[in-house]
Amino acid sequence: MEKEYYFKEVEHRWYELWEKSGCFRRSEHPEGKSYAIVIPPPNVTGVLHMGHLLNNTMQDVLIRRARQNGQCVFWQPGTDHAGISLQVVVEKKLIKEGIDPRALLREEFLEYACRWRDDHGDIILNQLRHLGVSCDFSKKVHTLDAAYSRTVLVGFVELFRRGLIYRGRRMVNWCPKSQTALSDEEVLMQTQKGKLYRMRYEIVENPGSHIEISTTRPETIPGDVAVAVHPEDPRYQHLIGKHARRPFPEAEIPIIGDDAVLRDFGTGALKITPAHDSVDFAVGQRHGLAAIDVLTPDGRMNELAGPELCGLTREAAREKAVQMLQERGLLLAADDYEHSVGISERSGVPIEPRLSDQWFLRYPCVERAKEAVRSGIIQFFPRRWEKTYLHWLDNIQDWCISRQLLWGHRIPVWYRRDCDRRDPANWHVSLSGPADPENWVQDNDVLDTWFSSAFWPLGTLGWPDEKAMVRNHFDFFYPTATLVTGPDIIFFWVARMIIMSLAFLEGDLEQIVPFRTVYFTGIIRDSQGRKMSKSLGNSPEPLDLIGQYGADGVRLGLLSIAPQGQDVLFDGRCLEQGRNFCTKLWNACRFRVLQGKLKEPHVLNTGRMTAEDEAILRSLIDLTEQQESAIGQYEFHGAVQRLEKFFRDDYCDWYVEVCKIRMRRDESQRAHILTLQDIILRHYLQLLHPFTPFVTQELWHTMGYDDGEKFIQNTPLQNAEQLKKIAPISSDNIATIAELRETIAIIRAHKSSLGLASQTQLDVYYQSENKESAIEKYRFFLCSLCGLGKLTAADSLQGLPATLTPWGIFAMDVPNNVDNNQELERLRREIEVLERNIASNEAKLNNKDFLANAPEKVIAGARALLEENRTKLEKSRKILGSLG
């Protein structure tokens, strides 16, 4: 066995073997308990980032543990076509090559896009392989695959048939940069500093008098069709019915009363621009006003804005409009003002409310979707996200699902050639299109990418094609077990998957929900709590990290700092610790290998079990129980901590050290000890495997534990009950070992506080009331682990510095030159603390209310504690007396 662990070589070798052997594949004859996860499909345009590492490590832990537990596992991988993102990437590439993407035909552009997708689409999944993910890559799905596309379009057609998808001319969020409509969820509200302009329009009927109006958007003045005031506002009531003079292009517009106007905001008078504001649009509808669109799709002013503004960008037009107001003496004030502006999530520019013809979905099954979560049929971890989810569903708005893009699922609607597209009589909606295509024109738009992702758990398992569903064992793997994702896409994706599943499947909620639990991970930030971003340069390159620390080190490190459901502050040091632990594991196993092979491996003679053997076995059983509950509650952080603590503190630093002493003293124990070590290491490797798949697999092989099963992940994991059958464990023995370990720790600390190096041999005298036999039994451990020379019982402490342990007082025969003062000081402090504690114990036990109300167990505990403290105090005083 190599002295060093070469993780790079090991990881590559095993991953290839795993994939080649097909051990990640789902069973084609599934039986027993199913455990499926669908991967949140990464964008084909994406590169692996820290969030992917965390998210996929967690999924892999769940999947591998399920495999060990003998469940029938399926982890479905795939990629998302990434609508706008991919289109932008391809457009940029074309421009670089001197091709104008807008001059291309749809088919030509799509050809370029497909080629890019085929060249780059699998990069991110291949990167994930380096992390060790055990997805079934043979079942990979891409959202634009023919079968999956069919799923999406069937969904559209059916929702249309049910009257839930409709086409309408409505105010939508328009992104002037990508020139498409967006859903409300794709608009981020950001507070921005701007100006609130106060200006005045002349009253036509009373020349020379004016009405004052506040606005943040003077560039939309040419689109004004009215001025609105509150109908009961005494300041303006008399003006309703009269007209105001719009300054440019000059026009007379009516002054109307509408109670949407807030009297106490600004001047209480509102200019109405129905084409560029949703409130104004509603007002316009109520009053039968026209909408004058003064903007072009790319966010510039058009001819209707008048010659001075036409052609300017929104921003430039605002400046120009302010200047024009000033020139006309109409601008009264420009106050600094902070307000929310909608920003396009994708392109980062302010969105423009715009009137256009789009397709909308009225969400089905909203009440059932709420019920599914509220009732706990779908469980959220952490639970608080339930509220966020329910709140969104309570206020749900229809979803604009059409996008003015080329890349995506083209809307399966055809319009009769040269006829009114707004008249449903001229629509054809179907999967295959009209029988006489020459008379029809297909809708140019594609569907929102999130519309297609909403079908992910359904489509990946073959729905709605019955043959495909049988082939994919839909009935067995659906509903999936768990979804692991970020809370940032709770509306975009999680809620919509639930809704679509409920809309299309029939049966009890338990059977038709897409998953039974959702674990929301935190977001990875840098060590200062900032979001990882390219511009800040604070996002490490995941593959570099894997190369530097090993996939196992990265996995362990990340999980060890990820608090449940809270953001993760990333620091490279955690990866170092992760890697160090893997090295530690390697060395401990190597040590076992150096002890040699056993003739009869795995056969334990329980008659030879000692107290320390029982204690380590008990720790292993406890660890096994803790792992089960921690992983069940998605407490990855706690699970990792306990795994590391057991191995370092209990196994390596205590048990193995003790075994060295035992074997040195008594060669006949050797086989027994090594057998037990093998049992422990073997089980421990299995417990650790989901977290660090590579090093555990390598050791599984190196240690020769693979005689029955080559791959550790396919080896059944014993539970706590099964482990308890290995050998009987007495609680007295467990207590004895706990006391022994405490005694050793106290003696070591005492030596250290006396300024003595740990290996300095010291003679020690002890006084013990009833633990002499224990001390004698374990004297070799005490001497060896504490660096003691002679250890003898004595009647007096002879004025030597002494310390109190569970087993009595131990006095160190220190050289004369050792300074006693520090030791005296320490003792006095200790006595002080004891006295304080005893006083508080007594006060408690003298409190009648405490005795009356506290449970018996607590009172008994308090009494025992008081007794213990009194004994300690007495002995400490004795030590002090003998020293002084």
Added chain:
RNA sequence: GGGCAGCUAGCUCAGCGGUUAGAGCAACCGGUUUACAUCCGGUAGGUCGUAGGUUCGAAUCCUAUGCUGCCCACCA
């Protein structure tokens, strides 16, 4: 404007009604006795954001309040 989290040792977090509040990292002291210096032993460090309340007992429950961060919301 509404809602949700977080505030515990220098840093990152556990603990969420019952002894004297824990861990890892960092700091400091000491150590190579045949797995491991990517290691081992040890020390120090906290009025649990603040103020009230409930309780025999509060970091933990309640009520206010202060920061910090996130989400939702059509006041131009």
